[in-house]
Amino acid sequence: DGARPPQVFLGSHDPLLDWALRQSRCGIATYFDGSLDGLDRFEAGEGLASGLHIFDAAMDHWNLSAVQGRFAARNVALLGFARRRRGLILSADAPDAIREIADLAGLRLAPRQPESGTHGLFEHLRAAAGLAQDALHYCDPARSEADAVMAVQSGNADVAFGLEALARPYGLRFVPVIEERFDLLIDRRAWFDPPLQQFVRFVQGDSFARHAAGLGGYDIDGIGAVRWNP
Incomplete structure (x- = not known):
């Protein structure tokens, strides 16, 4: 075999x-x-x-x-x-009114690479929420869950679509979206x-x-x- x-x-x-x-x-x-x-x-x-x-x-x-x-x-x-709970990981400067993907217009997103499951899931949910792709400012792709969160923590992005388990250690706000x-x-x-x-x-x-x-x-x-x- x-x-x-x-x-x-x-x-x-x-x-x-x-x-x-x-x-x-x-x-x-x-x-x-x-x-x-x-x-x-x-x-x-x-x-x-x-x-x-x-x-x-x-x-x-x-x-x-x-x-x-x-x-x-x-x-x-x-x-x-x-x-796993996945959702919006937000910087301290992100508006408090953000409660869902549809609220992200105008923000800088730390996206994942196309080979990731996160990329496909986010793009599906973004389209379902009626948020146009060009309504977001896409930063350079992050090649890991941790890299995406660190982009938010460092101020290089306003939001990442990430895991609750990684938002906690960085003290970042987490808005649940999906399990x-x-x-x-x-x-x-x-x-x-x-x-x-x-x-x-x-x-x-x-x-x-x-x-x-x-x-x-x-x-x-x-x-x-x-x-x-x-």
Whole structure:
């Protein structure tokens, strides 16, 4: 069935996932550059798992459409990791009246790169809110969740479409917009190897649950649930 993939986690960056990989001492490296990039690299055999949050507006669900056709013949499984609150992360100078995406006209947005799930989700919600693309001033793309928030914190942008868990440490205002599903596409062979098993044991423990609660904006009740098993 071929060689096992490298011990690398791909896909979209998630602060809770990143912390758990390091804290579990499982030895798995990371290369986070967006959900779509992660799927391409996973398909090419460059890693053992990929984190993703890709919204299918037509089907009104997360991640399934992105993997079902593409990986139906592969030895993979899609597992739940967490639900995350995403919304508007605003600078101290942003108007207090901002309550939704439609209120962002005229502001400087720190966007994500097109390969990220965040980019596609924001553009869908922006269009649904009736906000024209040219009503926003798009800054240079941020290649991670943290980079987008830091652009706001440093004053280079007025708003980012980011995670509540990252707004808190920077003391920035957060306006919730949507709860998204963050899942893990796993190579089934690697699942039974020591590194992933060590990671799995860690995320089932109390330390992980306490950290998730402390970050805020996470619901981990469905962690490890099988969402798709071709």
